[in-house]
Amino acid sequence: MDLQTKIENNAIVVTISGRLDAVTAPEYEKRIRELIDNGNIYFVVDFEQLDYISSAGLRGLLVMAKLLNAKGGRAYLANVKGNVRSVFDMCGFNAVFKMENSVAEALAMLT
Amino acid sequence: MIKVEHLSKKFDDLVVLKDITTAIKKGEVVSIIGPSGAGKSTFLRCLNLLEYPGGGSIRIDGVDILDKKTEVPKIRQKMNMVFQSFNLFSHLSVLENLTIGPIKLKGMSKEAARLKAMELLRLVGLAEKACNFPDELSGGQKQRVAIARCLAMEPEIILFDEPTSALDPTMVSEVLSVIRRLAREGMTMAIVTHEMGFARDVSNRILYMDEGIIYEEGSPEQLFDNPQKEKTRAFIQRIRSYTCRISSPDYDLYAMNAEIEAFCEKQILPKKTRDSLLLLVEELLQIYTPYLPATVLDLTISYSEKSERLEVVCESAGEAANPLDSDNLSDDDLGLTIIIKLTESIEYRYINGKNILQFLLIK
Numbered sequence: 001m002d003l004q005t006k007i008e009n010n011a012i013v014v015t016i017s018g019r020l021d022a023v024t025a026p027e028y029e030k031r032i033r034e035l036i037d038n039g040n041i042y043f044v045v046d047f048e049q050l051d052y053i054s055s056a057g058l059r060g061l062l063v064m065a066k067l068l069n070a071k072g073g074r075a076y077l078a079n080v081k082g083n084v085r086s087v088f089d090m091c092g093f094n095a096v097f098k099m100e101n102s103v104a105e106a107l108a109m110l111t
Numbered sequence: 112m113i114k115v116e117h118l119s120k121k122f123d124d125l126v127v128l129k130d131i132t133t134a135i136k137k138g139e140v141v142s143i144i145g146p147s148g149a150g151k152s153t154f155l156r157c158l159n160l161l162e163y164p165g166g167g168s169i170r171i172d173g174v175d176i177l178d179k180k181t182e183v184p185k186i187r188q189k190m191n192m193v194f195q196s197f198n199l200f201s202h203l204s205v206l207e208n209l210t211i212g213p214i215k216l217k218g219m220s221k222e223a224a225r226l227k228a229m230e231l232l233r234l235v236g237l238a239e240k241a242c243n244f245p246d247e248l249s250g251g252q253k254q255r256v257a258i259a260r261c262l263a264m265e266p267e268i269i270l271f272d273e274p275t276s277a278l279d280p281t282m283v284s285e286v287l288s289v290i291r292r293l294a295r296e297g298m299t300m301a302i303v304t305h306e307m308g309f310a311r312d313v314s315n316r317i318l319y320m321d322e323g324i325i326y327e328e329g330s331p332e333q334l335f336d337n338p339q340k341e342k343t344r345a346f347i348q349r350i351r352s353y354t355c356r357i358s359s360p361d362y363d364l365y366a367m368n369a370e371i372e373a374f375c376e377k378q379i380l381p382k383k384t385r386d387s388l389l390l391l392v393e394e395l396l397q398i399y400t401p402y403l404p405a406t407v408l409d410l411t412i413s414y415s416e417k418s419e420r421l422e423v424v425c426e427s428a429g430e431a432a433n434p435l436d437s438d439n440l441s442d443d444d445l446g447l448t449i450i451i452k453l454t455e456s457i458e459y460r461y462i463n464g465k466n467i468l469q470f471l472l473i474k
Contacts, residue, residue, distance in 0.1 A: 022397055023364055052386070054393045055445035083386050090452040091445055 017049030020057030041073025251282025
């Protein structure tokens with residue numbers, strides 16, 4: 001997994017690529033925790049380049065949602081499709097997370 | 112008619128037949144199936160003494176053919192063989208191929224042998240090729256001549272050693288239909304074949320050979336529809352499998368994924384199936400991780416070419432406990448939810464001190 005961040009419209013856009021699985025989810029959680037601890041509370045997570053997600057990856061996303069909730073923050077997911085979308089569907093995560101078709105649409109929802 | 116007891120044969124240190132005991136009755140059609148190297152052809156060649164067995168006994172109508180006093184040529188006349196590679200005499204015409212045996216070995220007159228040969232060529236549909244030479248015939252025609260030549264010796268038993276293996280697919284049916292006709296007419300036959308549909312149709316009994324023994328035998332229905340033993344099932348359903356043993360919670364998920372992907376590639380499985388399988392395996396490993404310091408997990412992925420189904424089996428020793436029971440799950444039930452959505456059936460069994468979970472992946 002590769003994780004890149006940038007700031008746009010006062011939100012953190014997190015672009016993850018590769019796999020979010022049992023091996024990489026702890027690293028994802030750590031990086032997100034650091035970003036939140038540094039005072040960032042508006043997030044867009046871009047799934048465009050994510051090929052694979054397992055329950056371990058979904059738990060990483062849940063941790064992010066909980067931390068943001070506690071701080072009054074919000075997160076949107078963008079470009080959730082293909083395999084990754086199927087796993088979201090299986091677990092009913094479509095109802096748990098707010099999802100948009102693009103990073104721009106997700107950012108628009110945050111502002 | 113044929114009674115074989117404790118037959119064994121080895122080539123140098125290689126044991127090909129360990130211990131074969133079986134009997135073939137008059138009029139019975141027995142097909143011998145099994146993987147390459149199982150000893151099927153060697154068994155057939157031992158019956159005809161083309162290979163001399165290392166031990167055991169073979170009796171034909173009560174006569175011990177391994178007795179040194181037994182006249183082998185007479186036995187071979189009684190029990191003739193059709194080979195994969197036809198073995199016709201290329202310098203003789205089709206007709207001469209059929210008459211040479213009866214004239215030289217049975218003392219038949221040339222005219223009687225010719226008449227008999229023409230009758231047999233008509234039976235296999237090749238009377239018009241009587242004057243041709245083997246090189247002028249197709250593979251299927253050559254094999255039909257070989258069968259007619261075999262019949263010319265008026266055998267009581269015919270041994271077929273993969274009679275269609277050397278043929279183009281288009282020529283297989285013409286040879287099989289001749290063998291089918293012989294079966295209908297009550298000829299006693301032992302057939303080594305890879306044509307499963309044919310073996311099922313034509314045989315009274317099937318012998319599945321593996322590991323140098325008759326691993327399982329039964330009627331075609333029993334063997335093809337309800338094989339009792341693991342290897343028979345794997346062979347009949349053309350199952351390919353991959354097993355890995357996980358003994359530590361620090362297993363290398365990516366190395367395992369690479370092996371699973373290689374397995375999927377070998378079976379030419381679609382990407383979607385491969386993705387589902389990788390996800391299922393990861394979720395299972397997550398559920399098993401808390402158990403791993405104390406137990407070893409054997410994970411087997413099996414793909415049946417016949418049914419085009421993928422099955423995953425997890426085996427772990429220990430006290431009876433289904434790792435999928437909610438009381439036994441260490442995390443939330445996200446992983447279990449994914450497993451349930453990816454599979455068509457999940458079966459738990461506790462056998463001989465092992466917890467066995469079997470999953471059938473959704474097609």
